[in-house]
Amino acid sequence: MISRVPRSKRLLSALAGAFAITLGAFSLPSLAGDPFRANSPRPIGEKTQQAFNAIFLEGNYREAAEGLLQQAEAIEPNEPLVHAMQASIAYTDWQANKKDTALLETVKSYAIKTGETAERLKTTDAVRGNLYTAVSHGLEAATILEEEGSVRGAAKALGKLQQVYGFLDAAEKEAPQDPELNLIKGWMDLLIAVNLPFSDPTGAIARLEVASPSYLANRGIAVGYRDLKNYDEALKHVDRALEAAPNNPELHYLKAQILVRQAEKNKLPDQRHAAKADFAAALTKSNQLPKGLVAQIFFEHCRNQRRIDDRDRNCDVMRDQIRDNAGRWGPAASLLPALD
Numbered sequence: 053m054i055s056r057v058p059r060s061k062r063l064l065s066a067l068a069g070a071f072a073i074t075l076g077a078f079s080l081p082s083l084a085g086d087p088f089r090a091n092s093p094r095p096i097g098e099k100t101q102q103a104f105n106a107i108f109l110e111g112n113y114r115e116a117a118e119g120l121l122q123q124a125e126a127i128e129p130n131e132p133l134v135h136a137m138q139a140s141i142a143y144t145d146w147q148a149n150k151k152d153t154a155l156l157e158t159v160k161s162y163a164i165k166t167g168e169t170a171e172r173l174k175t176t177d178a179v180r181g182n183l184y185t186a187v188s189h190g191l192e193a194a195t196i197l198e199e200e201g202s203v204r205g206a207a208k209a210l211g212k213l214q215q216v217y218g219f220l221d222a223a224e225k226e227a228p229q230d231p232e233l234n235l236i237k238g239w240m241d242l243l244i245a246v247n248l249p250f251s252d253p254t255g256a257i258a259r260l261e262v263a264s265p266s267y268l269a270n271r272g273i274a275v276g277y278r279d280l281k282n283y284d285e286a287l288k289h290v291d292r293a294l295e296a297a298p299n300n301p302e303l304h305y306l307k308a309q310i311l312v313r314q315a316e317k318n319k320l321p322d323q324r325h326a327a328k329a330d331f332a333a334a335l336t337k338s339n340q341l342p343k344g345l346v347a348q349i350f351f352e353h354c355r356n357q358r359r360i361d362d363r364d365r366n367c368d369v370m371r372d373q374i375r376d377n378a379g380r381w382g383p384a385a386s387l388l389p390a391l392d
Contacts, residue, residue, distance in 0.1 A: 097128035132184035135165035148344030163191035186219035231264035267296035283314040338382035346382030347374040
């Protein structure tokens with residue numbers, strides 16, 4: 053969904069929000085606690101790894117938010133990734149319920165904790181210390197935009213993003229081939245390329261192609277190609293991501309989006325039927341996703357089905373039924389509104 057907001061705010065929000073999506077990882081059996089590096093792995097704690105695997109491998113935000121992240125924070129409090137992920141989940145909750153100002157305060161609190169733990173980490177791991185210092189400033193940029201708006205907050209947010217790139221550059225000087233660094237910086241560079249006119253995404257895609265874990269790298273490349281309207285390449289990369297993380301509902305949602313856009317571009321009705329299957333696959337795990345995300349997936353699924361059978365459906369009303377449910381998570385799949 054393309055927001056109807058000024059390009060400057062879309063870009064700043066995209067850059068700040070990039071951290072929320074690139075902080076996860078994919079568990080590789082050859083690694084001892086470090087999902088990014090096959091060589092010279094870092095001592096990332098077991099609970100931290102379990103939490104981000106729940107989110108980014110399985111797409112299970114609920115399991116992470118209601119247990120694993122709290123356990124990781126208690127047992128592994130010096131890991132900045134833990135606090136960054138807490139911030140990203142709180143930011144997702146805030147996007148769905150902007151009347152709850154306490155959620156934004158939670159984002160700010162965890163952004164500060166991310167920066168504090170990253171600063172301490174620099175003494176033993178300059179790459180990750182500088183990397184997560186950059187992440188903390190990116191999260192702070194997101195909260196500035198939310199609190200002050202795109203006009204009043206733009207200068208402050210841009211200042212924060214300049215600090216982001218300063219610390220990313222410091223990390224890159226230490227280890228330019230580091231896969232965790234290339235993953236986060238590759239996502240950011242790609243978001244810049246697809247949001248700014250005349251920007252070339254080639255360099256960002258090249259960086260992501262050597263990033264790790266491969267499933268998150270391919271997810272980023274697929275998003276980039278989707279926004280650049282190169283749907284064949286987008287499908288190729290989302291399929292690669294699904295090979296590594298077949299149970300992730302967000303990847304099925306991404307594939308469905310690409311198929312719908314391809315159907316619209318090429319006038320291929322069969323692509324809508326393929327998209328229907330991926331929307332449905334994503335919604336089988338609706339109760340483990342934030343309800344705002346479930347509402348949006350269902351809305352796009354409903355609109356696609358309306359185009360398939362040409363039947364009148366009030367997709368807006370059904371979407372709002374999901375949004376208005378109590379709690380922060382989507383309803384079980386059996387409780388979603390019926391499309392047939």
